[in-house]
Amino acid sequence: MSERALLRRIRVWLVVFIVCLVLSGLTAFPLVTELRWAEDLLRSDASPFPEHLPALTDWITRVRTGLDEADANYPFVLYGTDWLAFAHLVIAVAFYGPYRDPVRNIWVIEFGMIACAGIIPLALICGPIRDIPFWWSVIDMSFGVFGIIPLLVVRRMIKRLEAATATA
Numbered sequence: 210m211s212e213r214a215l216l217r218r219i220r221v222w223l224v225v226f227i228v229c230l231v232l233s234g235l236t237a238f239p240l241v242t243e244l245r246w247a248e249d250l251l252r253s254d255a256s257p258f259p260e261h262l263p264a265l266t267d268w269i270t271r272v273r274t275g276l277d278e279a280d281a282n283y284p285f286v287l288y289g290t291d292w293l294a295f296a297h298l299v300i301a302v303a304f305y306g307p308y309r310d311p312v313r314n315i316w317v318i319e320f321g322m323i324a325c326a327g328i329i330p331l332a333l334i335c336g337p338i339r340d341i342p343f344w345w346s347v348i349d350m351s352f353g354v355f356g357i358i359p360l361l362v363v364r365r366m367i368k369r370l371e372a373a374t375a376t377a
Contacts, residue, residue: 234297244273328353
């Protein structure tokens with residue numbers, strides 16, 4: 210594969226990763242509304258979830274109730290999720306460096322891989338402390354697993370690009 214084609218593939222993977230980070234961040238802003246929608250969807254007459262996955266339905270209701278109470282009485286608590294959203298957006302911007310110059314900025318890819326790996330111990334430690342069901346922690350951990358996969362692919366391609374440019 211030519212250096213140009215390899216660079217194009219790296220950039221496509223990075224754009225997909227950046228878009229996912231941005232979308233993940235943006236969804237952290239309207240949590241109260243999103244949880245209301247999710248609960249309405251789960252509890253609709255057409256939904257199989259209350260019957261087949263009652264724990265999921267009950268959990269979403271519990272989280273929605275907590276967010277509603279926080280929003281009504283302690284809206285400043287939700288400011289923490291605004292910062293979570295902001296962090297996703299800022300991290301997404303950092304991946305513009307590897308988009309521009311992947312070889313020079315491979316450290317951003319490696320930082321992202323470390324962050325993805327860090328999701329697992331965070332979920333395993335903080336989940337029980339915050340009374341999060343284990344199955345939900347597994348969902349949270351999956352973001353780290355699914356996030357690291359494109360970064361591993363990109364890192365491997367960057368190493369190939371580095372080797373190709375070193376010999377040229």
